[in-house]
Amino acid sequence: MRWGVPVAAIAVVGAAISAGPVIAAVQGEPSLPDRTAEQLLAEAARTARDHAPPAMSGTVVETASLGLPALPLPQGASSSPLSLLSGSHTVKVWYGGEGRLRLALPGQMSETDVISDGKGTAWLWESAGNTATRLTVPGDAAAGPDPTPAPTAVTPRDFAAQALKAAEENTAVRVENGEHVAGRAAYQLVLTPKDPASLVDKVTLALDGETYVPLRVRVFAKGAAEPAFEVGFTQVSFSAPAPENFAFTPPAGATVKQQTFGGTDGPGDRAADVAGAALRILGSGWGTVAEVPLSAVSLKADGDGPAKGGDPSRLLESVLKSATPVSGPWGGGKVVKTKLLSVLVTDDGRLFAGAVTPEALVKAAGRR
């Protein structure tokens, strides 16, 4: 009898935890009018053509559970891009229209911010190193790719039809209504690969029912109920954020650096070029396999050095430890399979990667 009180307390807290999403779903706006995939795409394309993306702010959470072997990432390297491959990460987003953007990646007693004032100047602020980097985009590039990918030549309806036709070759497309993302009613486009060799079960894209802003992308692996990769808003507001979010003055005492964008001298660019030159694409659609000579991949390793964690060569080494050996008429190799990606490293120094089953990779390796 006495113990009923603590049990009830636990039940109340448990109910409160699980009730959150339920309440959010119930409180959302009434469900949207039904749309076919073609109507939805046409509507989204029309909105993108006629209106600039709306000002908004919100919290984006990225979660990856790719089934990778534990990555040898040092503690506290939460802002390293490689750390996004596992675990969950939160980014705060403010968008003020006209290219004004602020992204904040909060860390433990630290924060990394990207602030763009929409006039060609952006700041990268890293509180952990107390450094502010001024990123300048040269004049012509500043105009940049038009933010609206306006398909001016065709009407939105034609564009939708063409896009769907192209997709239908190897993808089944359908629309789900009644999704709720971050408390907003949303349409969800579901793309299901037709290729049986694909490791991807389906990809879902949730579009806000009013503004057609993408709110969430999820990638499901075959045979898993939980998404292997997910990035989406957990909280979103379509009111204009405060203007001080987009202004940045380096604080006193901070190290200020300059960097100009659009040059070709980044080490990452070079490695990408080398890899790109040797890259071969085999197959098409969801069954696409990329082939890279391994020397090009390992070349990248000396780029950044191990300072900031997630040294690519060490990463590769640790991943290969858990590989299973395979062989085919072309020789032998080792294959690593994660939920979404298979990678085959042959003994003669070629690397095959694709979102396909290992068997498909082995077959691809035989295709000279």
Added chain:
Amino acid sequence: MSTVDTARGTAAAPAAGDPDSGPVAPSRASSPEGDATGSGAPSGASSPEGEAAGSVAGRAAGPGAGASWAGRSGLRLLGSEVRLTFRRPRNIAMLGALAVVPVVIGVVLRLVGADDDAPSLVTQVAGNGLMLTFVSMSLLTALLLPVAVGVVAGESVAGEAGAGTLRYLLTAPAGRARLLGVKAANVVVFALAACTVVAVSGLVIGLVLFPVGPVTLLSGTTVPLADGLLRLLIVTGYAAAGMAAFGIVGLALSTFTEVPIGAVAATVVTVVFSQVAGAIPQLDPVRPYLLTSWWSSFDGALRDPVATDVMGQGLLVFAAYAFVFGAIAWGRFSGRDITS
């Protein structure tokens, strides 16, 4: 509640003395060794017993009567409880140790200076003394603050049981629920005091040793000093809320044993275990439900805009923990046989 009645029946409950004065504190403070070790209880209990019985009844009943009796006697009980806590040399020593840490950090940074590998927050202390408080708080919430609160909380009920004073406390018609409430409030007061000590010590040393001016937040924006002080207040309050929730967990553990050192150890082990669990990548999904992973979220007050969502969630977690473990403490304490 039947056991309360039996306890009341069997124990001698002499008439109330002056509730606020002398006999209360000395009688229980005079046997701190017994409280601390638990083993000293049987021998030590005989001498303070008579005194304790009288003083306890005085503490609880007091001369007051009437409608506001319950509230006033509860407050008086809390006052006496808090006074006991802050008079105990061990607790004063713990608060002193907490106050010393910011001093040590400040002096070391002043004399040696931070090296380049140190986190930027530490290097910033040299430019702004206010930062010292934030640095100290982030270091201390990891272990020393929870240990201090855990000692007081784990001791609160088990210590009385170990020293043999618990049953005399229960002879008063105050009720077990109220006694537990007073104990909980006492733990909360101590948690707040511990965090305040850290904040004040850091602030004073920061003001003395370093220049003080506008504060640079984690987001890179600079705010005026007054705003910085306000944020300092938020940080202290948030940290205190986290420690108070943890103190309730310690109080619940304390009701399960008569050996105070066992309750204290269990409380501290809870912190360590929870922090280890929070550090294992494979247990990532559990992290949001751990008390320890929210303690350091006070850094939300140092962002621009203030991360109210994260800190609000943290406060909700603290409230949930306090609620559940408060209920567990009540469930255990209200029906337990008090034999010592």
